[in-house]
Amino acid sequence: MEALTLVTQKPGHFVLQGDLNRDSVPLCKQQTFLALKKFGQTSKTESAILDMSGIAHADTAGLAWLINLLKNCKQQNILLELKNIPETLVNLAKISDVDGFLSVQ
Template identity: 40%
Template sequence: MNQSLTITIDNQQGTITGPLTRDTIALLDKNKHKSIFKGSTSDALTIDLGKISHADTAGLAWLLLLLETASKLNRQLSFAHIPDDLLKLAKLSAVDTFLAN
């Protein structure tokens, strides 16, 4: 199984592919949550989460950090194709309303 996390951003669209877990988040540049918005020239960005193979609470927390960063940068961020297991985890953590913005 591929254990790498890939994040691609092209103007208004982005995709996260692979496992979104504590292990893969730890390998990201510490400012990756900010640099994601540099790849977008639009005020609104939609990130497709449909290719996430699995996620844990650290991955969920990182997505929430993206939302917080977008807010601080006066950008709109939304997520598309949120996997069911990630939605269940968000509901258990009582943060599902933040993902479904």
């Protein structure tokens, strides 16, 4: 298992790296929520980017966490744009009929 980490490349641009699964999500969940909340409180813009190109593995727990993250951001009036969503996560979203939440075509 590769630990899941959130890297802030610049204000409003975050990169997820590692495994997005049931083992790694609990360890990174709080860090991610706090980073996005801080961004929402200090930023002049309400738009943020979450680049997922560093995700090595994803499962349904990772998908559920991601949907919850999007919901949390919406409640804070932060538009979170997902970039480079891994194909496995896209397929899980389509199979689960939640691809609309991820803006997946």
